[in-house]
Amino acid sequence: MGYEILVRPERCISCYACEVACAREHGGISNVRVYPPGIPIFCRQCQGATCAEVCYPGALERRDGEVLLHAEKCTGCELCLLACPFGAIKLEGKRAYKCDLCSHRREEGLLPACVLTCPAGAMNFSCVADFSSRKRKIAGLSWAMGHERRGK
Amino acid sequence: MEVIPTICPYCGAGCPVGLKIVNGKAVGIEYLSEHLLTHGSLCPKGNAVLELLYHPNRLRTPMVREKNGWKEISWDKALDIASERLLEIREKYGADALGFLSSAKATNEENYLFQKMARLLGTNNVDHCARLCHAPSVVGLRKALGSGTMTNPIPDLVNSRCIFILGSNFAENHPIVSRWVLEAREHGAYIIVADPRYTPTAQLANLYLPLRPGTNIALLNGMMAVILREGLANYQFIAQRTKGFEALKSSLENFSVEKAAEITGLNPADILLAARTYARSEASAIVYCMGITQHATGTDNVLACANLALMCGHLGRPGTGLFPLRGQNNVQGASDMGALADVLPGYVSIEDEERRRVLARLWGREDLPQRPGLTVVEMMEAALEGQIKAMFIMGENPVVSDPCAGDTVKALEKLEFLVVQDLFMTETAQMADLVLPVACWAEKSGSYTSTERRVQWSEKAVEPEGVLSDLEIIGLVGKKIGLWDNVPSPEEVLREINVAIPAYGGITPERLKATAEGLFWPCPDPSHPGTPILYHENFLTPDGKASFYPVAHRPPREEPGPEFPFTLTTGRVIVHYNSGAISRNIPSLSRYAPELWVEINPHDAEKLGLTEGEIVSVSSPRGEVKARVRVNERVIPGLIFLPFHFPGVNFLTLKELDPEARIPAFKVSACRLEKGGT
Numbered sequence: 109m110g111y112e113i114l115v116r117p118e119r120c121i122s123c124y125a126c127e128v129a130c131a132r133e134h135g136g137i138s139n140v141r142v143y144p145p146g147i148p149i150f151c152r153q154c155q156g157a158t159c160a161e162v163c164y165p166g167a168l169e170r171r172d173g174e175v176l177l178h179a180e181k182c183t184g185c186e187l188c189l190l191a192c193p194f195g196a197i198k199l200e201g202k203r204a205y206k207c208d209l210c211s212h213r214r215e216e217g218l219l220p221a222c223v224l225t226c227p228a229g230a231m232n233f234s235c236v237a238d239f240s241s242r243k244r245k246i247a248g249l250s251w252a253m254g255h256e257r258r259g260k
Numbered sequence: 261m262e263v264i265p266t267i268c269p270y271c272g273a274g275c276p277v278g279l280k281i282v283n284g285k286a287v288g289i290e291y292l293s294e295h296l297l298t299h300g301s302l303c304p305k306g307n308a309v310l311e312l313l314y315h316p317n318r319l320r321t322p323m324v325r326e327k328n329g330w331k332e333i334s335w336d337k338a339l340d341i342a343s344e345r346l347l348e349i350r351e352k353y354g355a356d357a358l359g360f361l362s363s364a365k366a367t368n369e370e371n372y373l374f375q376k377m378a379r380l381l382g383t384n385n386v387d388h389c390a391r392l393c394h395a396p397s398v399v400g401l402r403k404a405l406g407s408g409t410m411t412n413p414i415p416d417l418v419n420s421r422c423i424f425i426l427g428s429n430f431a432e433n434h435p436i437v438s439r440w441v442l443e444a445r446e447h448g449a450y451i452i453v454a455d456p457r458y459t460p461t462a463q464l465a466n467l468y469l470p471l472r473p474g475t476n477i478a479l480l481n482g483m484m485a486v487i488l489r490e491g492l493a494n495y496q497f498i499a500q501r502t503k504g505f506e507a508l509k510s511s512l513e514n515f516s517v518e519k520a521a522e523i524t525g526l527n528p529a530d531i532l533l534a535a536r537t538y539a540r541s542e543a544s545a546i547v548y549c550m551g552i553t554q555h556a557t558g559t560d561n562v563l564a565c566a567n568l569a570l571m572c573g574h575l576g577r578p579g580t581g582l583f584p585l586r587g588q589n590n591v592q593g594a595s596d597m598g599a600l601a602d603v604l605p606g607y608v609s610i611e612d613e614e615r616r617r618v619l620a621r622l623w624g625r626e627d628l629p630q631r632p633g634l635t636v637v638e639m640m641e642a643a644l645e646g647q648i649k650a651m652f653i654m655g656e657n658p659v660v661s662d663p664c665a666g667d668t669v670k671a672l673e674k675l676e677f678l679v680v681q682d683l684f685m686t687e688t689a690q691m692a693d694l695v696l697p698v699a700c701w702a703e704k705s706g707s708y709t710s711t712e713r714r715v716q717w718s719e720k721a722v723e724p725e726g727v728l729s730d731l732e733i734i735g736l737v738g739k740k741i742g743l744w745d746n747v748p749s750p751e752e753v754l755r756e757i758n759v760a761i762p763a764y765g766g767i768t769p770e771r772l773k774a775t776a777e778g779l780f781w782p783c784p785d786p787s788h789p790g791t792p793i794l795y796h797e798n799f800l801t802p803d804g805k806a807s808f809y810p811v812a813h814r815p816p817r818e819e820p821g822p823e824f825p826f827t828l829t830t831g832r833v834i835v836h837y838n839s840g841a842i843s844r845n846i847p848s849l850s851r852y853a854p855e856l857w858v859e860i861n862p863h864d865a866e867k868l869g870l871t872e873g874e875i876v877s878v879s880s881p882r883g884e885v886k887a888r889v890r891v892n893e894r895v896i897p898g899l900i901f902l903p904f905h906f907p908g909v910n911f912l913t914l915k916e917l918d919p920e921a922r923i924p925a926f927k928v929s930a931c932r933l934e935k936g937g938t
Binding site for chain 2: 119121122123124125127128129131132144145146216218219221223225226228229246249250252253
């Protein structure tokens, strides 16, 4: 099963580290947006990628578990922005931008910047099965401890 | 390409940042994921460090003020002016007419040499901003436990079963702490957050306690009353390792959870739950920050925290302890180095003649000045009264960070000579006679001590352009004055520190450079592994026992009234840093919060007819500032919040000092809001 960036919103502290890191790694444009309290929004690399389906010049392509963006083919038509259910694609200067899972870093054997930088450990580079197994364990423990939330 | 490990120049957590160097220029950063504290992670400020390194507004040439403005001068000339003017003023008015503000952002070596310069010039008037953040921790915890520092490392929080957080918003100010608190929560720990404002940290809590500002002691005493009444105290620990318990017990006899609830405004059941959970857990930790210290009762607040931990025996083991989170990358180190008006390096009291003379001999003198010096706020008052005639300010921005800052401006105007060393033309530098541009963290080597007592080496990654390091400037000024013959290297100064401060005895440059994790002081000799957890067997007091100091709630001096009906509290936000001198200049940070805002509860906003986004005037009996309204329920009715990163906020705050630690009561003042302006 492929690795992807999986978020644990209950850990996000809305610190914007991922945004600042992403912008630095991508020439000043961040492909992730954080919405307080605690939801970083970015490309989910969908299996049935509607953005790739509507992209008539073929700039967006679903391959090897990722949605690749071939910027040189992008016409700036914005159809992908309309198609994306998460609003995770944006247009800057007549071309589309989206999360590329830090392909330039992975070529060097490094993890995506947002995953490494997240102080709260809310961004995970993991496969879904491992991720959900870990969540089950935490949920079980929390239940067993009987902790409830009080106050606000 | 080479990756050089450095220590982040922002908060006190001490996160490592790798700088990618190509042809002598930093082209990127890398996350050092081997580090046990951070696993490589960095907050937004850490991610934006390169914008600081190559900022176009950085000062590059020394400047002297002349009749028609600033004039650029050579380094030689600038250092001549600094040394000659300091000597002239000392000659004319005596050494105590000089005031020195050291810097919690400079290295251990720079702080050590800076206070040495002040003391060799004949005055103990050397202090720094630790006075404005954690002086009560230094005073209170030293009294109670023997050392004014964090007891356990941050990652040790994962071993806690209950984490009680008071007046700390670490999710914004020390984001890496969140990682370990969340990790603990996932291992079943119970998280309690007490804060008048519903901060991002409060969002992490199992139990949130929105207490009224300035009522921490009532909450803590209420909890202790519950613990005593229900027999939940650790009587074995109290008997074996503490003294003064009877006095504490009798001081709490007439206090109850109901009284605590009345004073704090909390639900009594929540106080009961907090007390029982903290006391019963096998390992409980207390994390606190400036919500505890920045009060006229700051020292008492700290003592109350210590009382609670001692009563339950939650000290000296993994997952327990007290965690005062310190704000600047080297505020712990600057304090350890004796850049404080009342203590010499290693917290040796100035009144301790024997040890003072030992240090004097190390510095080639018979004795050192014997009278304790003036603290940050007292120095400004003395300047205003004309007793201090010259000030040497290294990397501090008191015009923004001092309480009642209008007085600070007047005080600095009265000086005959003011020299400021800084990266930028700060609000304080603009008032100087001489401005000396300095190297930033990446352009110099040296050691920093994090809030955890973790001492780490930061390597020079790039060559500075046009600027000198703080150490070189102090070294050269001292040499021109005739205090020493050579300008020492960071390694040479650290070797002197190894001799001067016993707790740093084994923290040699060689060892620091060889370890990626740093060393925890006390580390008395080169074979000592360092001490991550304090008080395992003994407290650092003369008899090895900790002491209880009973304290009682005192209401804040300034409470809201008809004229100023709101309580003002101040604090920090994620994208900014302290006086904002750096962060307001960093585009990828300041774009999130470019201007001052005020948070107000929707009920109050409706009463005053204020709407989101409009400009409002906030005033206290001392001053006024304009801010943009943010209406939200983070603050309770009657409370407003201002982030103190912007000029003007501290024109409103109170100058009332804690009687022991001399910290100003920043956190509570009365104010009013008026519609006004565009």
